[in-house]
Amino acid sequence: MEKRKMLTGNYAAAHGARLARVEVVPVYPITPQTHIMEKMAAFVESGELDAEFVPVESEHSAMAVAIAAQATGARTFTASSSQGLVYMHENLFVASGLRLPVVMAMVNRTIGAPTTICPDLSDSLDQRDTGWIQIYTESAQEAHDMIIQAYRVGEDERVLLPVGICFEGMIISHYMEPVEILDQGKVDRFLPPYRPEHVVLDPDRPMSVHQLVLDDSYYTEYKYQQQVAMEEAKGVIQEVDEAFGETFGRRYGGLISTEMMEDAEVALLTLGSMAPTARAVVSQLREEEDMPIGLVKLRAFRPFPDEELKESLSNLKAVAVLERDVSIGAGGIVYLELAHCLGKKHDSPLLTNYIMGLGGRDVTFEEIKDTALNLFEERDAEVMTNPIRWYQVRGLS
């Protein structure tokens, strides 16, 4: 039976990992992820989860233990944030290069300096080239459900890639929400056990995992296969979301979710915890002002849903990308990818980018409404002037 409980995002994610029957759990503490570590340790100690908990001495080792355990045939789970994610960076490439479907809760937090323990998405977005699937979630429930979906996506033989389930520290990790904890029997039917054939350290079938591919041997082909797997993952994420809906009665839309897009002329595009606020803004403008605006929530950042975004956005006049991250010297990371994906065709919508909420600064209903109203003012412009906008920087007029 499903159970409804008041849970933080961190505990919801930990319950997701427990229900996925993860077998090796190497974690190193870091705020705001630490409650996941504590909860997993408690599950293992109490016997609620039959797993080995490995209290590693660093995030670098956390990922190495996960890689080695997954390569030995165990389903693994870890969690990290911020400096920790950056510290394990080189091993993230190894997990995906060896095609090991490790799953990690990436609890978003800024990267110093300056240091804060508050959220933005720069830490996980910074891992975008490591070959990990990345899914962004907006609530404790979505984090819980997606940890379970992540294993089915990553372990699918068409994919075999590691998966990060991302949610913002403090905002989602620490606030309590009612969460429906899924039923173990149903999860077991939804998620078959991990029985790898492609990479496994088995003395009866010795293989040397991770060799040199010097000179002009097969490095290109290895990378190409990862790219193909990422492309395949687009369909698999969609399929798994549908199957999840059939089993549990809840769907998220797969790569992106679009809301109130019928006859929309403009749209807000965001991800993570800003999505619910943006949704409230869009529905107020729709219902009270009858304004033609919609919402696109980006769920998968890797693989990047270029086709889906083109399809939902190309007939619009203007789109504002609201994001809690920045690539210094360029702009919002999601905006940059979206601009690349939409290109400069004559029917492409005008794009603006609001860099807001950095370092956990609160992003309010009124502020998002302000960006939406700007869209209506600017929707008929020839070109969008000054598209990359640092929203309300103190000390600037």
Next chain:
Amino acid sequence: MRNLADTLSRSEIFRSGHALCPGCPGGMIFRWITKALGKDSILSMGATCLALPTGIYPSSVEIPSIYIAMAPAPAAVSGISAAIKVLKRKGRIREDRKINVFAISGDGSSGDIGMASLSGAAERDDDGIYFCFDNEAYMNTGIQRSGLTPQFSWTTSTLKGKVEKKKDLPRIMAAHDIPYVATVSVGYPEDFISKIEKARDMGPGFKYFHIHAPCPTGWRFPESKTIEVARLAVETGFWTLYEVDHGSTRITYQPPKLRPVMDYLQLQGRFEGLSDGNVRELQRGIHEKWEHQITLTPE
């Protein structure tokens, strides 16, 4: 003395065709380790010259192995043995099957970049045997100094000789209070192999081996002299063969009389530029170390 030919497994797990340099002791060492541990083993390979036999297709070693990155060979031991433990509980690996998890990594990867990983796996006492293949510099990248390069040694990053002393990694590992620490040398195979067998037959826990591995390429001596150099290191007291078995230290080979350190140094081009003062300093260091080691031995 035991006759290795009669007691050691005749099956060859380490095969020819590896990519090691001529005269490299690594081939012999790899062969002994795999003979002593057998086919029911899983290897975590670190950054070391010994990664070449498994790292170039096809592998020369007939056991499963994984390489992750420069530092985390010890963490991979933890991951493999954690997985084996849980898979045994769940019946996916037979409970009574003993799989030897072991790691091989270099002096730089063990004692410099991977020190935290090594210390972490030892402190957790995760199950496995760790071999540090100490050829006393970063040899794969072309002979740069490591924390384990001996004092006064030439490397391509210490052209006038290394100023600092060698990091004493086996003593650091012994301070972790792990079940077993052993120093070994390619010049003393009986001592080496008996220690592996001892570690293999102990209960679960982290066991550490420190292998003194003369490198003709980096130490600048003829490739036919590897064993001679290895033996002189021990006969001069430059390298000591001992073990720390559950806290009790024992010197496992005592040279009848320490030979002058010059006998060891003069064979190697890396010590060519040493002054008489440098040699005296090394000799004094050996005597001090040796007296300290004698007091550690109960007999």
